[in-house]
Amino acid sequence: MTDLAAAGTVMDSGEEISAWETIRRGAEISPELREGFWGTLALALLGTGGRVVVPIAVQQTLDRGLKGPHGVDVGFVVVMAAIAAAAMVLTGVASYLMTARLFTSAERGLATLRIKAFRHVHDLPLLTQNTERRGALVSRVTSDVDQVSQFLVFGGIIGIVSVGQVIVATLIMLVYSWQLTIVVWICFAPLFASLRYFQQRLSDSYAVVRRMVGSMLAAVSEPVVGAVVVRTHAIEGRTQARIDEAIAEYQAASTRAQGLTAFSFSLGGVSAGLANALVLVIGIWLGQGHLWAGHLTSGEVLAFAFLVTLFVSPVQMGTQVLTDAQNAIAGWRRVIGILDTPADLDDPGPGGVQLPHGPVSIEFDHVDFAYPGGPPVLRDVNERIEAGTRIAVVGETGSGKTTFAKILTRLMDPTSGRVRLAGHELRDISFTSLRRRVVLVPQEGFLFDSTLYANAIYGDLAASADDVRAAVTELGLADWLDGLPLGLETRVGQRGESLSAGERQLVALIRAHLADPDLLVLDEATSAVDPALEMRIGRALELLMSGRTSVTIAHRLSTAENADEVIVFDRGEVVQRGPHAALLAQGGVYGRLYDSWTAQQSV
């Protein structure tokens, strides 16, 4: 735990992906979105057709059925009413099927996206200590995905219907007068042309909005996750101020985006007004034969004016959808951004090498490691550890011990050089096999908010309560477990915080023991338990690990004294190696560490 992870992994924000690219990638990640898309589209067109027929039938009835040359034309009214009713039934059925299908594919697709993104977060390296911005990461698999799903199911329906309606309205307008149709389209041309500009501005402002959601969530998580610090330092005021700032920034960003949305939406109405006016005026000219041959009647001009309204409302709804789309796409991008962040550890998968059972030998061959852009943390490490040996790794803060452990367990890959376990290249071993045979117990034993039992069997999901109790006893922890009133059914609380730090470490050890690994790596795994218990566990582990390989990183040199061999790190290099007694005789770095240790013990 002593390496300075300078750069770490920066999460891809996804903001540089274009809207179409986002949708394309989105559909690629969630193939469900494409399934049956054409069918849904066909239904949408069908529904749209029906939706346009009803008002036209009504208009025709009013125009010709009621005010016909011979008064009311009942036959015509009945025919029109029948057509309208049939269209309504058709629309109803088509729109039921379309909506249901759209919901199904959107929800299925987004569940897939969510799950893939969640999984990918776990495949990312070195996330472990970034507790501060976890809220932002959570928002990507929760609220960002919700945003997309809200859009796809509501915006998607309206969007498809609108486009269909614009097409159908245009076709019908063309039947009446192609000239006036062109006039209408020209009136809307500035709107369509400005869409691009507005979409870009909206896209930018919604990207800001989504980012602000992330930082707001992070700020909101401070009084929750950092509750102890906030209280003990009485910085409620400052914390609230930081939250208020994040909230205000989010509010300002949203309001700005909303202003832009409202303005761009209002433009459609202006185009519509212009279109209405010009249709009448030019319609008159056309009718009077001023332009081309006059063939329009007043009735046709008025009918056309009515058609314009059928054209306008879907255009407005469509622009609205495009606007919402920007917000959704901003969210979508952020989720895709997770998936686009390379998981720099590649699992060779089921085709990879399966580690054979039995003790594991370790080989480090010219291993170097540095964080991106950082100074070297490990330099030319060449070590061979025989199967079945107990190794202690010691060194000062920042000497590279933890990095060594992380590379050994493939939590990170070396910058250069090779690591072999039991003769197999570490990179070729399938993760499933690796994680079952090789177990690292980190310093902070994280527990899930469940029972002690559920946490213990995290190491072996098939373990029964008796297995767990046996493991506890083997580790010499039966007294401790008996002291818990609810035993294995004890709830450990969030992050295990109902237990003490030492107890959390005990659970982590029980887990590791149940996992029954061939190579056990302990990184300061008992730093928070009392010395007597630590020694007891140490002795128990010694027995349990006999015949297996173990690597123990420890500040307390008592561990080193019991190991078969000690490897001493200093400034990223292995400077000494050998049994405790031999190293002590050599002096050097180990001698200095040992002196400091005994000086502390002699108090």
Next chain:
Amino acid sequence: MSSLSASASTSGGDPGRATLRDGFAVLGVAVRREPWIFTVSTLGSVLFGALTVADAWVLGWSTNHVVLPAFHHGSTRAGLVLAVIGLFVGVALLRAVGIVARRLGAGVMQYRLQATYRREVTAQYLRLPMAWHQRHPTGQLLSNANADVEAAWAPIAPLPMAVGTVAMMVIAVVQMLVTDLRMAAVGLMVFPLVTLATLTYQHFSSPLFTRIQALRAELSEVAHESFDGAMVVKTLGRETEETERFAEKAVALRDLGIKVGRIRAFFDPMLEAIPSLGVLGVLGVGVWEIRHGLASPGAVVTIAYLLTIVAFPIRSIGWLLGEFPRSVVGFRRVSRVLDEPVETTYGQARLSDGPGGAGLDVSGLAFSYVAGQRLLADLSFTVEPGRTVAIVGETASGKSTLTTLLTRLVDPDAGVVRVDGTDLRDLAPGELAGQVALVPQSAFLFDDTVRDNVALGADVPDEDVWAALRTAQADGFVAALPHGLDSQLGERGTTLSGGQRQRLSLARALVRRPRLLILDDATSAVDPEVESRILAGMRSAANGSTMVLIAYRKATIGLADEVLFLDGGRIADRGSHAELLDRNPAYARLVNAYEHVEVAHD
């Protein structure tokens, strides 16, 4: 707020109707909170509605005065042509103003309400005691402040439009009634039918939305916890199991979403068809009336037209009502946090902030997490000002719990903790933190710079920050960071190791020069050499402050003037380290564990 929860619980019967009533109650809260913006956006909406009707009037006027005469006479006056264009564009521009006012107004109102409630919820988080926080999962609390607040105010977006629609409907209804009672009666059937359909929709969808909202929170909880434990997940190769755990919630959410979709798919076309049916009904009656000379064709046109005008916007009321279930559930979840009584009470007493350490007096302290299972029982001790005391005890003997009692993160079941003779419960808010600092076992760092993480907003000169970092042996690595004190920590900044985090957390306490400093095994992740330098630095920098150390390491214990040996929930022994080693075999066994091995080996 409480009235809302009350009405929800007493309504029993029809959940749809209860949701409707509660939904309106939430809207009432919103309007009371933001009356002005609501007024502006509603006026905008009414303007929009009025101009929609005006549009029809302009079309009628143009038809009668321009189009028909033009076709009749074959000529048009330029002035009239300009009037047509002017009228249409003028109405359109005014309508645009209405739209902007309505939509921007709705947005401003919605975001202001969200911001207000987020502030209130987080303020409540800051007020509520630790015990409450321990009872509630992080994911749930985050969900309350985010998704639930959002859900609560979701109906604000369609609200102004719905109100404008109601205004338009009233105009339309009056006009219909004036035009022809019989046709109006048929046309007006549309309204109860739409209402009925909407209520039925609510009846079926409301429980689903409740479940969805809860599932969202559960999903967020799983994600939060799983990312928190990423290291364990990775080291034990449990990614697949974790993904399954998350997928279980995601799939449940998906299935509910699909179910909601089916219900919506059924009701949407119905809501759309009802107005059209109304128009057909009006036509039927209209034809009959015209044939019997009871109405003119014009009357039929007017009524049919009015119905078409309100047909589309009427759905905005459906949208508004459609948001109700989600909104009511969200509001209820938020209210549950806001209505939580804040149990911690404060007094008025202040501590003297003179030089020197604070005196600590603990008497008869008892505490238990599980009723009947006492962790601490009748614990009493005093620490004279300026003294350093080490508390030593086995793993899980209650040491950390004791630190939370000393800093009043929790209140004891019985007994009193006094600082300088004052019961902690009598101290004014913030008073204790000004004098007493706790460095907890696991360090929490803010997503902020190093300086701000140490100073925590206090006005501290850089020299003091560096001095504190030096004592905590953190100056070296901080100076090596790319931007020194201004280096950003957190997601987009530097990641620190456990030991480095502990040292920053220690510097945070030291910079405040507390009169009582409590270290809860706060250097466990620091290696012995660095730790001994820290301890040596603290010994000289402590300038008279009182220290309580929770420790296992003998070097740490050695720093203490006195050792309290905690065993069985009470102080089993106290004295100097040497004395205890001498006379207390249990103590010796505990702290000398490392040496025994040495002896065994040598």
